[in-house]
Amino acid sequence: MAEPIKSRLRKLLPWALGLFAGGIVLVLAIAYSGIFNVAASAGHPELLEWLLTLGKSRSVIVNSKPVDAPELNLTELVPLGAAHFQGGCATCHGVPGQSVNPVYDQMLPQPPDLQIHAPMWKREQLFWMVRHGIQFTGMPAWSGDKRDDEVWAVVAFLEALPSMKPEDYRRYARGNAQDNIETQNYAAREFADKGRAKINITACNRCHDTEDAQPTSPYVPRLGGQAKAYLKRALHEYHNDLRQSGFMEPIAGELDDEHINRLTDYYASLTVPVNNPAQYPSSPKLELGRQLAENGDRSLKIPACLSCHGVNKRPDYPRLAGQPEQYLRQQLQVLRQGIRAKTSYGLLMTTIARRLTEQQAEAAAAFFASQSLAERVDHKAGEGLRQ
Known part of the structure; x- marks a missing residue:
């Protein structure tokens, strides 16, 4: 019984290959002839529109199945x-x-x-x-x-x-x-000359802090009072695709050296408001964070955070006091994943972040979030648990 079936399949195979090859030739002929109108104004034939919509929907549904959605x-x-x-x-x-x-x-x-x-x-x-x-x-x-x-x-x-x-x-x-x-905020003459004001792609204040306002989200860093050397380095890294961010890369890509210099001057000199840091009761978690900030962990080869991130230390490193806890935790996760390892700075911090335990990473983020943003000074032992 199997032999007749195989014999029929062998006879049909050349026809099937011929039809397949003929279909390819037909498609190529249509494409080369130019008879298919690719103008956007022509729209899609109904059948093609249905096929494209079906293909897109099924592709999204099937390929998104491995995505593990978090709580937001x-x-x-x-x-x-x-x-x-x-x-x-x-x-x-x-x-x-x-x-x-x-x-x-x-x-x-x-x-x-x-x-x-x-x-x-x-x-x-x-x-x-x-x-x-x-x-x-x-x-x-x-x-x-x-x-x-x-x-x-x-x-x-x-x-x-x-x-x-x-x-x-x-x-x-x-x-x-x-x-x-x-x-309506524009005078007619100004409107005629400049057009309607918009929230431009490079408007930093859409997310970041001002003299009288905190960042719009706890996942955004406070820039006021950061050292110019660090701000300039960060913007150049975003501009040159050395630091990854779908938020910051498009913005930095629009900036030239003059823009970067002016922006870093502005934020470095921005008056830091006397904010109310995140309120935490004294706890073992904060104590662990203080120990990491001031002394590190020799057993895991983790240096003291404040040896580089204190206000009187490395001007090309960020100052962490008063930054939002969510932002600090997120950045530590980004570092641990190796996303920031394209530069020597990022590679150094990637190595350190990977040595941290989950408990230490959370403790360090909580400790720095509990510090006063206005102070941004080196901490002495025992001073880190101010409320």
């Missing part, structure tokens, strides 16, 4: 995701209460209105699309290699977007950049 704190992450969306996504996708520019409305495929379309996707699927982009749509992959932590901030924003009113979106998207973002 929308209060902390939405402002950060909204600021990035305003700078990098809103031009194509539009924002609540404002129509899309007709130029982007004529793209093929048309960028979706995410207030309507975001709820159609699960959290894992939104992450996959933001992280990897989608071919043939103009949707790019995330520019910060391996910075999944940043992508989740955008996902948090997309989950909150459908219920946002226009005024809610503006509040989140502008962050601390309060001045001159509405048309």
Whole structure:
């Protein structure tokens, strides 16, 4: 019984190969002839549109299955995701209460209105699309290699977007950049000369601190009072793709040396507000953090944090006192994953961060978050547990 079947298959094989080869030749002939109209204004034939939509949807659903979605704190992450969306996504996708520019409305495929379309996707699927982009749509992959932590901030924003009113979106998207973002703030002459003011992609105040405001999210570092040498190094590393961040790389890429010098001068001289540091009761966790900051851990070859990160130590290293605990924990995780190992500075800290236990990493972050931002001085033994 098996032999007749094999015989028939052998006879059909040349025909099948011939049809396959003929199909390839036909496709190549159509492509070469130019008869298929690729103009965006022509749109897609209904069958092709259905196939493309089906292929995209199934690809997202299947490829996002391995994604392990975490719990998201929308209060902390939405402002950060909204600021990035305003700078990098809103031009194509539009924002609540404002129509899309007709130029982007004529793209093929048309960028979706995410207030309507975001709820159609699960959290894992939104992450996959933001992280990897989608071919043939103009949707790019995330520019910060391996910075999944940043992508989740955008996902948090997309989950909150459908219920946002226009005024809610503006509040989140502008962050601390309060001045001159509405048309009515411009005199007619200034408006005629400069156009409508927008929250520009390089508006640092969308996320970072000002003289009278803290960062908009605890996942954003405070820059006021940092040493100019460190700020300048960080911006150059982002600019040259030596430090990974889908938030900061697009911004730093727009800056030239003059911009960087002016920005670092501004933040280094920015008056640091007398903030209320994170309030922690005296605990073994803070004591462990203080020990690491002041003495390190010789058994694990971990140097004292303040040997480099104190105000009178390395000016090309960040000062950690008063930084948000969430930001410090996140950066330690980024270092432990080797994402920051492209420079000698990053490689050094990667080695140290990998020696920390999870308990030590959390303790160090909690300790520095409990310190007064205004002081930014070296600590003496016993002074680290101020409330």
